[in-house]
């Protein structure tokens with residue numbers, strides 16, 4: 001029954017990605033125009049997008065939206081392959097179903113989260129219905145439920161991961177299986193004893209720079225993200241193998257004991273699919289400058305995934321504490337490098353005013369800011385501008401200091 005809803009799921013995935021793109025276009029456009037509080041100058045306030053926290057709120061979601069968008073393109077191709085009859089075997093249909101079941105939950109959750117964050121990141125303006133965050137969020141709310149509830153869909157993905165894992169070892173002779181078991185056990189000792197962590201720390205030799213370089217490396221990111229899926233599937237499969245000879249009641253209880261973990265593995269698998277789609281997408285970009293910026297965005301996506309699940313990577317010996325410490329700093333560095341391209345990155349979605357239909361994405365804030373700056377400049381030039389209290393106090397303090405110095409000179 002769940003399987004028949006695949007066409008709807010493909011559409012929901014695309015619509016959710018489009019909603020995230022619209023929200024980020026409006027929020028990032030506004031954030032590059034809206035000025036609030038003066039930190040670095042008495043005369044000009046800062047643009048919101050230059051605050052580190054603002055970058056942390058919007059840019060990782062922009063990176064996740066790009067990843068979801070690349071993954072959606074691949075889903076559409078698979079969908080076209082099956083429904084055009086070009087590649088329409090039973091296996092192709094199963095692959096399409098699993099892919100749709102994995103991507104729809106992530107993109108619809110991302111859309112709700114992005115719409116809410118963009119709404120807050122644009123302050124009171126974001127709350128106005130004319131800027132569409134609230135209405136889009138209300139429209140998108142049901143996406144996580146209809147055409148298959150997200151949590152239930154991820155169980156479908158988990159089941160497929162377990163089936164594939166079991167298939168891989170079906171009919172394998174005892175010798176190979178024994179060798180596999182030995183290498184698994186060796187792998188486990190390596191991870192659980194933290195030996196790999198020690199090796200990483202030694203290789204990094206206390207250098208934050210080397211740690212950052214390793215994290216930037218595509219193969220390191222791929223290894224960390226795919227190992228997280230493979231080893232967790234293997235762990236659960238090993239436990240569930242015991243369910244074979246059990247009664248229905250007992251085997252269901254055993255399965256239920258590991259349900260949460262299974263859903264988390266499916267989630268991690270879907271994130272890996274998005275990361276891989278983004279990485280494949282990079283290979284198709286010909287312009288070196290564009291490729292460089294998007295590679296940074298892909299790195300931001302990959303490293304934020306690792307940061308989100310840092311406890312698992314550390315607890316299971318996949319990451320040294322040295323590298324884990326570098327992660328936060330390196331993500332902040334990536335944010336400052338991506339910041340100058342933020343506007344280009346949302347403009348490349350290609351939405352015009354007729355799609356955005358949002359006042360804060362129209363450039364109105366820039367006009368307002370320019371007008372206010374011009375008004376203040378004129379007043380200052382005319383000498384009519386009120387003097388800031390802080391400036392007066394500072395002037396008084398300087399005068400007192402000068403009087404004191406003059407007095408002590410007279411005494412001397």
Ligand SMILES: Cc1cc2nc3c(=O)[nH]c(=O)nc-3n(C[C@H](O)[C@H](O)[C@H](O)COP(=O)(O)OP(=O)(O)OC[C@H]3O[C@@H](n4cnc5c(N)ncnc54)[C@H](O)[C@@H]3O)c2cc1C
Nearest residue numbers: 002005142143144145146147148149150151152153155259
């Ligand atoms: C606006 C709207 C339009 C719809 N349109 C259609 C339509 O046109 N055609 C159609 O066929 N259907 C339609 N549906 C139905 C929709 O597909 C179902 O609502 C959806 O699949 C979820 O099923 P449910 O409502 O029975 O929730 P339930 O299955 O009761 O789920 C409720 C909660 O329990 C959790 N849960 C359920 N099972 C498990 C489990 N095994 N393990 C852990 N957690 C679990 C879920 O994650 C969810 O959070 C529509 C629904 C809505 C809201």
